[in-house]
Amino acid sequence: MTDTATAAPATYDDLRALIGKVLGPTDWHDVTQERIDAFADATGDHQWIHVDPARAAATALGGTIAHGLYSLSLTPALSAELLRFDGFAHSLNYGYGKVRFPAPVPVGSRMRLRATVTSADKLPGGIQVTMSQVIEREGADKPVMVAESMVRVVEHD
Secondary structure (H helix, E strand, O other), X not given: OEEOOOEOOOOHHHHHHHEOOEEOOOOXXXXXXXXXXXXXXXXXXOOHHHHOHHHHHOOOOOOOEOOHHHHHHOHHHHHHHHEOOOOOOEEEEEEEEEEXXXXXXXXXXXXXXXXXXXXXXXXXXXXXXXXXXXXXXXXXXXXXXXXXXXXXXEOOO
């Protein structure tokens, strides 16, 4: 089941009801050289395949590509288009399990996210929500990022 509306669970039962549902896709995100350069500046990762269009043009990729971690770093903002935790006292990014970058993201591409809640487990002090996140590139057969993300939420007293 795919849903383009933002899910807004407020209880453990609401979270459990989302398990197995595909959320999304998000709106498209434009991948520009300016954004890649800004990411390189923020992280200090100026590897030439990302920031040197002339040199990258001579490769089999035909031009610069986004950092894999650029794609991953977009998941919190893109996820907020699909799933909001405003009904809880607070939420925190708990981390990621397996993360893979199966295909490159050429500059000039557009990408978007789909997410599936895979579990919601009560733990001391809160609930851990695990999601499968897939970023796809417009016109591509393979996803550009696949990750397992975990968020911890706390219900209101």
